[in-house]
Amino acid sequence: MSEHGHGHGHQHGHDHGDLDWSVMGPVMEREAEVSLPLYREIAGWAAERSERVPGPVVDAGSGPGVVAALLAEIFPDREVYAVDAEAALLERAADRAHRTGLQGRLHTHRAELPGGLDALPAASLVWAGRSLHHVGDQRAGLAAFGRALLPGGHLVLLEGGLPPRTLPRELGFGRPGIESRLDAAQEEWFAGMRESLPGTVKETEDWTALLEAAGLRHVATRSFLLDLPAPVPYETRAHLIAQWQRRLDHVELDPVDRATAHRLLDPEDSAGLYHRPDLFLLSAQTVHLAVREE
Numbered sequence: 001m002s003e004h005g006h007g008h009g010h011q012h013g014h015d016h017g018d019l020d021w022s023v024m025g026p027v028m029e030r031e032a033e034v035s036l037p038l039y040r041e042i043a044g045w046a047a048e049r050s051e052r053v054p055g056p057v058v059d060a061g062s063g064p065g066v067v068a069a070l071l072a073e074i075f076p077d078r079e080v081y082a083v084d085a086e087a088a089l090l091e092r093a094a095d096r097a098h099r100t101g102l103q104g105r106l107h108t109h110r111a112e113l114p115g116g117l118d119a120l121p122a123a124s125l126v127w128a129g130r131s132l133h134h135v136g137d138q139r140a141g142l143a144a145f146g147r148a149l150l151p152g153g154h155l156v157l158l159e160g161g162l163p164p165r166t167l168p169r170e171l172g173f174g175r176p177g178i179e180s181r182l183d184a185a186q187e188e189w190f191a192g193m194r195e196s197l198p199g200t201v202k203e204t205e206d207w208t209a210l211l212e213a214a215g216l217r218h219v220a221t222r223s224f225l226l227d228l229p230a231p232v233p234y235e236t237r238a239h240l241i242a243q244w245q246r247r248l249d250h251v252e253l254d255p256v257d258r259a260t261a262h263r264l265l266d267p268e269d270s271a272g273l274y275h276r277p278d279l280f281l282l283s284a285q286t287v288h289l290a291v292r293e294e
């Protein structure tokens with residue numbers, strides 16, 4: 001549940017470039033699976049606060065469909081549409097639907113956001129999980145999410161939160177606080193990603209105001225923790241190693257941090273990520289809930 005340079009999104013409508021989806025697909029899927037306790041809590045919270053308008057559920061920017069399948073489970077009487085621009089990710093969503101017996105109810109729809117939702121039936125719930133920030137014009141994106149809703153339908157917008165922490169400040173070697181320095185680099189990467197989006201618009205990310213401007217009524221904002229303390233299970237460790245690799249892909253580190261990173265990613269080093277008993281995952285995801293009034 002972090003961005004850390006998936007890099008996808010900014011290339012939509014252009015050359016899909018250097019991304020190898022046979023690698024990124026499984027990485028994204030495992031990341032979403034590791035984050036499932038968080039998504040389950042968010043979906044439960046949103047479901048509790050939403051009046052029961054009958055109608056389909058749309059996962060806008062679904063990626064590999066982990067959350068779409070969760071939504072299908074939480075809303076057992078609804079059709080669910082996983083919408084994404086990447087065919088390889090939707091294939092994973094379709095496979096998941098088959099594996100879990102959801103194939104009759106969990107549909108995939110390949111489309112570019114924000115316009116691509118127009119082809120779907122109006123929804124009782126639109127879930128936008130860290131997908132809006134990949135849309136150049138976020139204001140227009142929110143308006144499209146709003147148009148995709150039935151009267152009384154809800155938008156669950158996951159944007160903002162805190163970057164993950166995975167290691168103690170003092171690692172036992174190197175200079176303390178390497179993750180804070182990676183956060184700063186991540187902000188630079190993110191700004192560059194947004195700048196390179198087609199039709200990008202600089203916008204104050206006051207989500208409440210933007211939701212209201214899109215004709216929706218803001219209902220609530222809350223942040224949820226993903227809190228996986230040490231010792232972490234194998235899948236979480238595998239996810240965190242991949243995440244560290246991605247975080248390090250984008251950054252210029254000074255020689256001390258470079259040496260620290262090298263040790264952390266060395267499978268043979270007993271103080272590295274592959275073996276450390278103190279590896280954990282703590283992050284926060286902010287969620288904004290809004291309703292399209294009758």
Ligand SMILES: C[S@@+](CC[C@H](N)C(=O)[O-])C[C@H]1O[C@@H](n2cnc3c(N)ncnc32)[C@H](O)[C@@H]1O
Nearest residue numbers: 009012032061062063084085112113129131134
């Ligand atoms: C950060 S990932 C989040 C995936 C998923 N919602 C989750 O929370 O695990 C963003 C997703 O949005 C998709 N995406 C980005 N820009 C898009 C666009 N313009 N149209 C459709 N999908 C897009 C990406 O392919 C990716 O699957």
